[in-house]
Amino acid sequence: MSRHEDPAASLAVAGLSCPVPANEGDRVLLGHGSGGKLSAALIRDRFLPRFANPALAVLGDGAIVELGSERFAISTDTFVVSPLEFPGGDIGLLAVHGTLNDVAMMGAEAVCLSCGFVLEEGLPLEVLDRVLDSMSAAAAEAGVPLVTGDTKVVERGKADGLYVNTTGIGRLRQDFTPAPDRARPGDVVLVSGPIGRHGIAVMSVREGLGFEVEVESDTAHLGPLVTALHQTCGAGVRSLRDPTRGGVASALNEIAGASGVGISLEGTAIPVPGAVNAACEVLGLDPLYVANEGVLIAIVAPESEAAALAALRSFAVGEGAVRIGVVQDGPGGMVTMRTGLGGSRVVDMLPGDQLPRIC
Amino acid sequence: MKFLSEYRDPELARSLVDRIRARSSRRWRLMEVCGGQTHTIVKQGIPEVLGESVELIHGPGCPVCVTPLEQIDRALNLAGRPEVIFTSFGDMLRVPGSDCDLFQIRARGGEVKVVYSPLDALELARKNPQCEVVFFAVGFETTAPANAMAVWRARELGIENFSVLVSHVTVPPAITAILESDDNRVQGFLAAGHVCTVMGWEEYEPLADRYRVPIVVTGFEPVDILEGIWMAVQQLEEGRHEVENQYARSVRRDGNLPAREIIGRVFELVDRQWRGIGEIPMSGLGLREEFAAWDAERKFDLAGIRASEPAECRAGDVLRGRIKPIECAAFGTACTPESPLGAPMVSSEGACAAYWAFARYRGAGTEAAS
DSSP states (O other): OOOOOOSSOOOOSSOOOSOOOOOOOSSOOGGGGSSSHHHHHHIIIIIHHHHOOHHHHTOSSSEEEEETTEEEEEEEEEEOOSSSEETTEEHHHHHHHHHHHHHHHTTEEEEEEEEEEEEETTOOHHHHHHHHHHHHHHHHHHTOOEEEEEEEEEOTTSSSSEEEEEEEEEEEOTTOOOOGGGOOTTOEEEEOSOOSHHHHHHHHTSTTTOOOOOOOOOOOOOHHHHHHHHHHHGGGEEEEEOOOTTHHHHHHHHHHHHHTOEEEEEGGGSOOOHHHHHHHHHHTOOGGGSOOSSOOEEEEOGGGHHHHHHHHHTSGGGTTOEEEEEEESOSTTOEEEEOTTSOEEEOOOOSSOOOOOOO | OTTTGGGGOHHHHHHHHHHHHHHOSSOEEEEEEEHHHHHHHHHHTHHHHHTTSEEEEEEEEOHHHHSOHHHHHHHHHHHTSTTEEEEEOGGGTTOOOSSOOHHHHHHTTOEEEEOSSHHHHHHHHHHOTTSEEEEEEEESTTTHHHHHHHHHHHHHHTOOSEEEEEEEEOHHHHHHHHHHSTTOOOOEEEEEHHHHHHHOSGGGHHHHHHHTOOEEEEOSSHHHHHHHHHHHHHHHHHTOOOEEESOTTTOOTTOOHHHHHHHHHHEEEEEEEETTTEEEEEEEEEEOGGGGGGBHHHHTTOTTOOOOOOTTOOHHHHHTTSSOGGGSTTBTTTBBTTBOSSHHHHSTTSHHHHHHHHHHHHHTSOOOOO
């Protein structure tokens, strides 16, 4: 079937919801890529049984492997954003920041990067040049060389301009292994800055969506923040996560599940920029599920809270760092939120993508 | 944000909660009609702060939930046809039909697109004359004017490859059906602010009068909803049964006249099935005969597609407030959010799904997350 002109945005990658349940059929659905329950089921049922090994079983942002006496973190990510360029960044920046951030969230110092490109026939070379310039600048700024790569070209219509995969390798620090399963009751939940900017920036320029907001993607390298957390709090840092696809809500659900704890959020403490809030209102989105590319969540021991906040706030991208909640005994594996009214609600993992609501 | 932050002011909200709790001499049972209100109520944790003063019964006002299985199956049939581009609001895509949903049809190669407006679907038809573009026209009176306008424009522009699969429903007959049932438990209603923005509230006056129930036209923000509850509780305590308008910044007594006019020109009242409730006479909108050429049901001969709700599902009783979801034998066994039998388990705002989440939360064995 030919491609049709589409005056409306396909909110395939981020949307909102009358959140109806996920039905798994006999084919891959877009919801399998949402970072929600369908994604988790896909990994659990189809990938894990076939590749089972101890490093994979941890299911972190990447894996930890031992080489001689040293331990390394390795993480890989594939980037398929549309449009390729959006306010505040492009796919190249995302590809470098995203993988470096995943390595950083494991507590490692990035050593090198690789990349693999799928290019679509007809992609303007000037677009490719801009994307490569972004990647090169981001890698240089982070001080991490891009040491190997690969390119493939597919026929027009077989890819969305370009796809890029990056893999990062990092050296783990001694006595610093933040992990999703290390959150303990009494710990505090910190977020490094205002949430929801990347997802809204990308949506604002999707074809046909027709709304204008002055929101730029927050894409940023978070490695320096993690280095500062390591230096000031050490083992007081329990878990680190960059809440990309699926947003803050999904990342916290993963931590609550892995650690077998409850996480209680203070609704009024969560920093949502006014423009993000406005866009979410129009679209019926919940900012807690909108993607970020330059925000980290840190679960830290209560005695490390002040030092961690000070460390985060010493960076421009972390100056809005605040505490948004606490870790509790239970309910195990659940994230709840205290609302401004004093009521509470469950902040569940979404079955699939957020979808635009009718009502 | 102007016109928004005022209605989310926690201080104001808490003072309303205090007033409601102090004024209630017994536990009043109110139904919020609209799914958008249910959304706010669940999201803000309003039932918990109201405690014993008011029980909120979630009404049948989520268009996703009440669209009948049969109509979903017809949508799936159309979406799977090679010549059809099927367009819909986003949240219909995951609603299960008899054996799959629109997402699965898309994964199998069907052309299914999310649109924000039926006029976008019409534009798609204009740009793709070789295809048949069908728009899934669901919703209450709120979405009816834009859907009517799309059909009107299609005729005006002579666009023949566009049609709508209509599953429109209207609020007053649903309220009547609930009040007519022998064991009705609902003592007052929060009417849907956006529906009334279009339709006004004249048609609710005979209902309040005949069934002696307060009906308060209510908005969607936390302060709106609490004020609507407060107004309804005052009426109940004083023995009054009137239509009052909490949502005065948006709703006038006679509604939006041009919107009502376009609805009346394009649609007529028809009998309509409600998922989980059954057929309610003259409760839906269907295209008038003169627009038959844009009616997907007639154009594609879908009448043969029939489906029936699972017999063990007691969604109708839940929606009328007759039973709690946990009193249904299928709850949590044959029927879960991942594999729902009925409408209230379909949407996470539905009563059954809300109970499911709540039970999971409480079942974990600790107090509220304070």
